[in-house]
Amino acid sequence: MRKILLTLLFVLFGTTAYADGHCSKPSGSINILANDFPALRTFVETAKGCKGSADFKVTHSSEHNKIAVPALTANPSEFSARIAANSSIVPLMNQDLIRPMDDLVKKYGKGIQDSQLITIDGKVMAVAFMANTQHLYYREDVLKELGIPVPKTYEEVVAASEKIRASGKMQHPYAAAYKAGWNLAEEFVNMFIGHGGEFFKAGTAEPNINNAKGVATLNMLKKLASLSNPDYLTHDSEAIKVEWESGKVALMTLWASRSGTLLDDEGDAKITAATKLTGPATVGGGSIPAATLWWDGFTLAKNRSDSDAEATFIALAHAASNKKMVADAADQAVWLVEGFVPGPKSIGVIEAVKMGAKPYPMLPQMGLMHGALGSEIVEFLQGKESAEQALKDVEAAYISKAKEQGFL
């Protein structure tokens, strides 16, 4: 028994000694709010390795967006840090809930690369550690058997899906997260950007989607939807992942951060072996992909004591500059941390960056547009109204909300 304990202790201390990155043993209280997917769990676990004498708590939740603003508005706030992305940092900025961390970066951020810093008006507001995007996944065996080349554009995705359906192999060969609400709106955003659209008239918060590009976007979404499981309006990323693993789908647009769970040892080995990744598709003859680039990074709560912020920064910066973490978890994410060697699961994001994909628009009023899209384009997909009417509804819904929020 004693031996086992000794070995255990040795292993424990051994790992702390082995972990690299800089850890200045913080004290105080650390409480982190984060989304829930494998890479973020790895990241937070790594940060925990540098908690020193601090009290370390974490909340992983896929409902993080709903908790973030109320939890950070309280003073002192519930969380000392929030792992955010391009879109979710905006409400925090709008409400002035996060603090600049230039001093902390100078003092404790040795291993953090300059490219990881998210600066707004010259102040560091977040430190990014991974990149994400939505890109194509395909079933190599199915495409080969039917002699279909790997699609590069959404027009080719449609043609390929129609061919697979005609062959009788699969009834609904395409899948994407079209769940009404945030997910569906995100697909619109991708497709609209692929068509070269701008959401707002230059320099204003006036909507600018009711035009030819908007109509083309909606028509493409509808074509893809008709090739998907008829329940597409209720399917989020998790649901289409399950569809894929049951072998009923041959082409899919999904987040890069989910590739790890698709390619793990669980599920049918044949499907896993035939699952291949490629960059995001373009659309309508455009050259930039119909996808948005995302970063995930940490922000520090404003309504929390300076000492807690410092402790939190030390722990998180330890993870955000940790070469061992990115080497060990190379297949979980596209890490922006120094020392990351991209593996086969990172193809999607790397291709997207090479093709010149645009980041998700980080504008104060974008959340309102995203919300209006999520509920107002549903009826067009159901065939209940025209594309022009749907876009008119989106703009009208957005304008009312933007007026209430003081943007117009």
Added chain:
Amino acid sequence: MPNKTFFWFFLPTGLAMILFIGLPIISTGIQSFYAQHDQIVKEVKKCDPFGCTVSIVVDQEATSILRDEKPLGKFNGFGTYIDRNHLAIEQISDFWKETDSFGEFINQVTNLPFYKALLFTLTYCLFVTPNVLLLGFIIALSLNAISRKIRGPLIFGTILPMIVTPLVGSLVLFWMIDAEGIIGANLQLMMEDPYLSLKSSRTLTWITIIIYGIWHHSPFAFVVFYAALQTVPQEPVEAAIIDGASRYQRIRHIVLPHIYPVVTFVALISLMDNFRVFEPIIGFSAEGSAQSLSWLIYDNLVNEEVILFGSAAATSMMTIVGIAILLAPVLIRTWKEFRTAR
């Protein structure tokens, strides 16, 4: 009970009600008359791992001065109530002028978010409430008539839908009616239509949610009716049997009049509950096809990255008014009966 005793008896409850129900409603009401201050934005340089751009952010210094002066926001009066996402007065009058037929006008109006939600909420109330009353009553009568030996287990089985958490109940059904689920897949086989989906069609989604609502709420009506049935006096029933009254006649002329106050009570509670329909929409992920007033409030508060307090407050106030209007006939009737009884 003398009025004075009643007053002291009621005081603690009354205080709690004012504190936890009255004041929040008043605060919500005040909130609904305010909108956010005009956002002062400035152009700044933003850099992220994908490059630098010139973009806009909210100017915190300028905004915080405004916020400190008037923390509630900008007074908007009934502005939020009549905007497009609520009563949409302006849009409706435009539709009235633009459209040629009444049908088209109705189509345009029910395309507005508030009216869309109101239409579903009312349809749900209209179908679920009477069916819950009817089904609950029939089950109560049937169970009351069978042997006491097996009654216990049967009662337990009947109230199961009420014991199951609404969200869990709807999720179970949700997976069963999925195109790949046991009910969904079998329906496709039976109808020989591989594209049939209970979730993508608006009508079928509404029917599913309504059936779920009846299934979930009937046990409540049943329990109350069953209890009431135990109080029906046996003498008049026996006298009716001797007089040769059929089972239907006995129920119609003796049982129903006796439990009538209970029926009113169940109808009231049921109407109020159904008007606030919410969980099944989330459980069935039916946001695309069915939206209720409660769902609109939820949407304003959590689904947007920007929280719309004014919108949510306005919809809440209108839901309260809606419930009051719905309950008015029943309440007036009860009040009249109460006065004649005295």
